[in-house]
Amino acid sequence: MTYADLQEALRVLGLGERATMKDIKTRHRELVKRHHPDAGITTExxxxxxxxAAYRILMDYVTEYRFSFAENxxxxxxxxxxxxxxxxxxxxK
Structure with a gap:
């Protein structure tokens, strides 16, 4: 995965630079419902x-991300x- 891949995944899902895992999952669910072939909105x-694919990229990134527990x-x-x-x-004081 490249940084460009990560940025493209954020763009596809319509997320900003900061998003929680909950934001990612919620947005994915919304878009899948909206664009699912059974919904009849799109035929593409x-x-x-x-x-x-964008969801998988973001979830891979989040899963592999090393969290910092530093005070700052x-x-x-x-x-x-x-x-x-x-x-x-x-x-x-």
Whole structure:
């Protein structure tokens, strides 16, 4: 997988640079329902193949991703906790 593949998968699923696994799964489910041949909206089978391929790429990336449990990464992912921590330190002095 290349970075371009990853970006194309995000584009196909209509996701931004930050997405949770829940976002990926929800969006995949929505698009599959919308473009499934039984829905009758599209007759182009290539669209559903692209959606499923994009989903597989993103799930592979998420599965192989090495998560950082460093403190700075935690606060980047949880900005509200960073603010709470800053104010707690201020008031505890």
């Amino acid at each position: 089978p290539e669209i559903i193949r692209q959606i499923n 990464e935690f606060y980047e992912q949880n900005p509200e906790e960073r603010f709470r921590q800053q104010f707690m330190d201020f008031y505890n």
